Amino acid sequence: MFGSFGQIARPILGAFISLxxxxxxxxxxxxxxxxxxxxxxxxxxxxxxQPQWKRIMTQAAARSTTAATPWQDLVAGLSGExxxxxxxxxxxxxxxxxxxxxxDNYGVQDHWATPEEFVRRNVGDCExxxxxxxxxxxxxxxxxxxxxxxxxxxxxxxVNHAALAAKVDGQWYYLDNRASRVLTPSDVxxxxxxxxxxxxxxxxxxxxxxxxxAAARAKTRNATPAHSG
Numbered sequence: 001m002f003g004s005f006g007q008i009a010r011p012i013l014g015a016f017i018s019l020x021x022x023x024x025x026x027x028x029x030x031x032x033x034x035x036x037x038x039x040x041x042x043x044x045x046x047x048x049x050q051p052q053w054k055r056i057m058t059q060a061a062a063r064s065t066t067a068a069t070p071w072q073d074l075v076a077g078l079s080g081e082x083x084x085x086x087x088x089x090x091x092x093x094x095x096x097x098x099x100x101x102x103x104d105n106y107g108v109q110d111h112w113a114t115p116e117e118f119v120r121r122n123v124g125d126c127e128x129x130x131x132x133x134x135x136x137x138x139x140x141x142x143x144x145x146x147x148x149x150x151x152x153x154x155x156x157x158x159v160n161h162a163a164l165a166a167k168v169d170g171q172w173y174y175l176d177n178r179a180s181r182v183l184t185p186s187d188v189x190x191x192x193x194x195x196x197x198x199x200x201x202x203x204x205x206x207x208x209x210x211x212x213x214a215a216a217r218a219k220t221r222n223a224t225p226a227h228s229g
Contacts, residue, residue, distance in 0.1 A: 033205050034148065036165050036172040036185040037193040042203035045195070050202060052112035053149075056131060057199050059114055070119040071132075075139045083168045086140060087182045091175040094132050098123050099177065127151070127162040129177035134164055134198070142166070148196040150174075156190035165196065 033040040115132040164175040174183040
């Protein structure tokens with residue numbers, strides 16, 4: 001089901017740190033994280049923190065809505081299908097494309113390909129799959145609010161990764177290039193979401209701190225002496 005995990009290990013923790021600092025310093029407001037990141041707070045950042053995504057979204061906005069795309073037959077064929085059926089088909093469609101690291105593909109450490117570039121080259125890495133799936137589902141009419149490209153720290157295999165998160169009836173699912181089937185967050189409890197983005201927002205995830213009231217309750221419980229009967 002999974003591919004070669006060693007292939008996706010890339011040193012992008014520096015980017016994580018930069019995003020975190022920019023989010024915390026520039027935009028201190030925080031909201032509850034999506035359901036795939038329980039126990040985390042989502043801190044809003046600006047798209048300046050991820051210029052490659054900003055470039056892809058700029059190109060997508062300039063793309064004609066009537067322009068032919070390599071996945072237009074896929075989009076047309078899935079019209080009216082159940083959302084979970086659409087997720088499964090999109091996941092399998094793009095997962096057919098072989099994996100390759102950016103260093104081998106582009107000669108650079110990190111490059112986020114446009115969907116057209118990814119399909120044309122017929123090779124890419126984890127964020128390229130995620131971006132292409134995001135674009136195809138948006139073309140099917142999915143709202144941006146129900147889709148997030150998520151950059152992840154995989155604690156089981158000690159690597160950095162990316163996948164597309166999609167929400168159906170309040171439940172989040174992962175479309176992952178390492179899995180032939182659509183996953184739920186419970187399938188991959190070792191995934192730690194680091195940041196997520198769509199065309200409207202970029203959010204960095206940090207461990208949620210307990211409220212003063214919750215901390216006081218916990219302190220009270222911990223201080224309660226045990227009774228022997």
